[in-house]
Amino acid sequence: MDVLQLLGEGFAGALTPANLLWVLVGCLLGTAVGVLPGLGSSMAVALLLPITFSLDPTAAFIMFAGVYFGGLFGDSTMGILMNTPGQASAIASTFEGHKMALNGRAAQALATAAIGAFIGGFVASIVVVFVAPALADFSSRFGPAEFFALAVFAFAATSSVVTDNVVKGLTALFIGLGIAVIGIDGVSGAPRFTMDSPNLFDGVSLVTVTVAILALGEVIYVACLERHTSNKALIKPTGRPWLSRRELKEAAPAWARGTAIGLPFGVVPAGGSEIPTFLAYGVEKRLDARRKDPQFGKGAIRGLAAPEAAGNSTTGMAMGALLALGLPISATAAIMLAAFRQYGLQPGPLLFDRAPDLVWSLLASFFIAMVVLLILNLPFAMLWAKLLLIPRPYLYAGITVFCGLGIYATSGSTFDLLMLLGIGLLGFLMRALDFPLAPLIIGMVLGPLAETSLRDAAMSSNGDFSVLVQSPITIVLYALLALVLIFSVRGRIVARKREKQLTNA
Amino acid sequence: MTFPPNPTATSAVVGDRLRLVSGPGIAALLKGLTMPAIITAFATYLVVGIFTMKVPANAVFPGPQFFPAIIAGGLYIFAVALVVSALREMRETSAARPDIAAVTADAIGGDELDAESDDAAPARPVRVDVRSLLWVVLSFLGFAFLLDILGWIIAAGLLFWCVARAFGSTKHLGGLIVGLTVSSIAYIGFDMVLGMPLPSGILGGF
Numbered sequence: 001m002d003v004l005q006l007l008g009e010g011f012a013g014a015l016t017p018a019n020l021l022w023v024l025v026g027c028l029l030g031t032a033v034g035v036l037p038g039l040g041s042s043m044a045v046a047l048l049l050p051i052t053f054s055l056d057p058t059a060a061f062i063m064f065a066g067v068y069f070g071g072l073f074g075d076s077t078m079g080i081l082m083n084t085p086g087q088a089s090a091i092a093s094t095f096e097g098h099k100m101a102l103n104g105r106a107a108q109a110l111a112t113a114a115i116g117a118f119i120g121g122f123v124a125s126i127v128v129v130f131v132a133p134a135l136a137d138f139s140s141r142f143g144p145a146e147f148f149a150l151a152v153f154a155f156a157a158t159s160s161v162v163t164d165n166v167v168k169g170l171t172a173l174f175i176g177l178g179i180a181v182i183g184i185d186g187v188s189g190a191p192r193f194t195m196d197s198p199n200l201f202d203g204v205s206l207v208t209v210t211v212a213i214l215a216l217g218e219v220i221y222v223a224c225l226e227r228h229t230s231n232k233a234l235i236k237p238t239g240r241p242w243l244s245r246r247e248l249k250e251a252a253p254a255w256a257r258g259t260a261i262g263l264p265f266g267v268v269p270a271g272g273s274e275i276p277t278f279l280a281y282g283v284e285k286r287l288d289a290r291r292k293d294p295q296f297g298k299g300a301i302r303g304l305a306a307p308e309a310a311g312n313s314t315t316g317m318a319m320g321a322l323l324a325l326g327l328p329i330s331a332t333a334a335i336m337l338a339a340f341r342q343y344g345l346q347p348g349p350l351l352f353d354r355a356p357d358l359v360w361s362l363l364a365s366f367f368i369a370m371v372v373l374l375i376l377n378l379p380f381a382m383l384w385a386k387l388l389l390i391p392r393p394y395l396y397a398g399i400t401v402f403c404g405l406g407i408y409a410t411s412g413s414t415f416d417l418l419m420l421l422g423i424g425l426l427g428f429l430m431r432a433l434d435f436p437l438a439p440l441i442i443g444m445v446l447g448p449l450a451e452t453s454l455r456d457a458a459m460s461s462n463g464d465f466s467v468l469v470q471s472p473i474t475i476v477l478y479a480l481l482a483l484v485l486i487f488s489v490r491g492r493i494v495a496r497k498r499e500k501q502l503t504n505a
Numbered sequence: 506m507t508f509p510p511n512p513t514a515t516s517a518v519v520g521d522r523l524r525l526v527s528g529p530g531i532a533a534l535l536k537g538l539t540m541p542a543i544i545t546a547f548a549t550y551l552v553v554g555i556f557t558m559k560v561p562a563n564a565v566f567p568g569p570q571f572f573p574a575i576i577a578g579g580l581y582i583f584a585v586a587l588v589v590s591a592l593r594e595m596r597e598t599s600a601a602r603p604d605i606a607a608v609t610a611d612a613i614g615g616d617e618l619d620a621e622s623d624d625a626a627p628a629r630p631v632r633v634d635v636r637s638l639l640w641v642v643l644s645f646l647g648f649a650f651l652l653d654i655l656g657w658i659i660a661a662g663l664l665f666w667c668v669a670r671a672f673g674s675t676k677h678l679g680g681l682i683v684g685l686t687v688s689s690i691a692y693i694g695f696d697m698v699l700g701m702p703l704p705s706g707i708l709g710g711f
Contacts, residue, residue, distance in 0.1 A: 178547055178576045188564040188568060397672070417648070417652070418649050429543070
């Protein structure tokens with residue numbers, strides 16, 4: 001069937017009043033958590049996960065999409081106005097964005113960021129619409145060996161390439177894998193690591209783990225630091241919240257380059273949009289240095305436009321990879337995958353055949369969410385900054401109450417609340433000791449897939465593991481992984497050498 | 506880039522670039538050994554589970570014990586690697602600044618933060634605020650056990666108040682009022698409108 005026709009049907013499904021309401025709710029929530037420093041979209045999605053179970057799946061995912069993109073629209077606001085990026089993907093935008101604000105161009109900086117995010121997300125959504133079905137079609141040829149290779153790829157990339165300490169990344173990954181094996185074994189039916197407690201027969205719920213690690217652990221961590229945080233001054237933007245023709249002309253190539261840099265990272269499991277944002281920033285900086293009148297350091301509009309576009313185009317593509325391959329590339333995408341599973345849906349090739357209504361409505365809602373977010377952010381960025389008036393004690397107290405609410409409402413047991421607290425403490429320790437959290441979530445989500453596909457592959461060949469590397473697709477995947485690893489090791493050695501030179505000099 | 510290259514580990518107060526530190530010497534070593542201890546315990550739990558597992562007779566290789574065994578083995582290896590790097594780090598820091606190490610090692614547990622604030626380190630080092638930590642953890646523990654007795658509205662309101670306190674809020678009455686309002690709204694929204702069951706507890710008699 002024609003892609004455009006399917007998309008049209010998706011729009012018809014997504015444009016019902018009820019679904020429009022959920023898009024709006026998601027966008028509002030996403031922007032709000034994005035604007036508030038310290039609250040990322042992954043935390044928002046984790047907190048929403050238990051609460052959305054009473055909705056029908058289409059409505060829930062449309063809302064999630066709004067939150068997911070909204071977080072990226074909002075996070076640059078505080079970075080620009082206060083020099084406090086709300087989440088890691090906004091760090092690159094903060095450098096030049098805050099300088100623009102200091103120079104009295106705060107309103108234009110906010111507009112540049114919002115338009116950049118819009119362009120990146122919109123282009124990515126278009127690409128996803130055309131590429132995802134083909135990708136799903138291709139991945140329908142995947143067997144257990146291929147899925148195992150994909151999982152290994154995701155594990156290696158998230159735990160070692162993205163993090164600065166490989167051992168810490170792998171430790172986090174293996175803790176996630178370990179938590180995932182608790183419960184009744186899906187293949188043989190043997191209860192594993194349950195201590196014969198019925199509370200553990202279904203395993204440790206992924207919802208509990210994500211809420212504990214991303215939300216409660218964060219609350220405990222911030223509580224320990226709260227008295228040390230300094231209050232920074234907020235820059236009040238004045239003037240026109242739109243761009244002059246000259247500024248548009250200046251920013252346009254940066255938006256385009258940022259989008260192009262971000263797109264491929266959406267299908268590479270490299271931990272989300274942090275790397276592309278920094279890459280886009282670096283490219284613009286290098287290009288800028290060649291110009292007659294370098295703008296970087298003085299508030300270059302391009303240094304803000306490119307990372308914003310890159311961040312959102314990666315996020316958009318990541319949704320495509322999640323839908324078509326069932327492969328989450330970031331913690332947030334991993335939680336979305338968990339949400340699909342809660343509804344009994346398995347993202348991947350079969351999803352396009354089994355639930356086309358849901359998939360196309362969701363894809364259509366991406367476009368709607370982008371437009372809604374542009375409207376919410378372009379003229380009203382200053383209103384969002386007012387959210388900072390919420391006293392931080394109340395904000396974090398509210399988050400804690402929501403953690404308890406979500407977990408208790410889905411499980412109804414004290415045991416799960418205690419589990420939440422225990423894993424929350426683990427999350428706190430990992431933050432305090434500088435362990436990355438994304439590998440734990442990815443390990444927890446993809447662990448069962450890796451285990452069953454490994455065992456299915458080995459069982460079908462009577463215990464011969466060489467079956468894992470026999471098909472051409474797996475060989476390509478492992479070769480690609482080897483390349484990525486070599487590249488990152490090389491980069492690390494270069495960085496270390498440079499550091500040594502600096503300390504010696 | 507001045508921000509840490511590992512974005513998933515830094516969180517929250519990102520703009521402030523705080524770094525949790527402990528005094529050099531024994532405290533640093535203990536800090537370095539926390540995670541290895543946890544993962545060793547977890548790996549041992551897995552190993553005990555692997556040996557006591559009741560495997561169905563029809564399970565063929567690789568059975569339900571295969572994958573957990575790899576995980577447990579990996580965790581033991583990483584624990585050793587983390588201990589080694591913690592030891593190396595401790596030796597480096599104490600070798601680099603023997604004077605500071607000697608002074609603060611005596612003062613451990615004594616004075617608060619900023620033992621090395623005039624250090625050239627890019628992030629402002631701070632210590633964990635134990636009082637806030639205990640307030641959050643103990644109030645959540647209390648919430649978990651008392652929820653069924655007190656009911657959602659009262660228990661969640663109290664939890665809100667306690668956490669706000671942990672964050673240094675001094676308006677106690679105001680916090681309690683806001684907390685009870687939040688918990689009541691959540692009760693109305695989720696229990697009554699969305700139909701998610703929340704305990705009514707001692708208020709249920711009315």
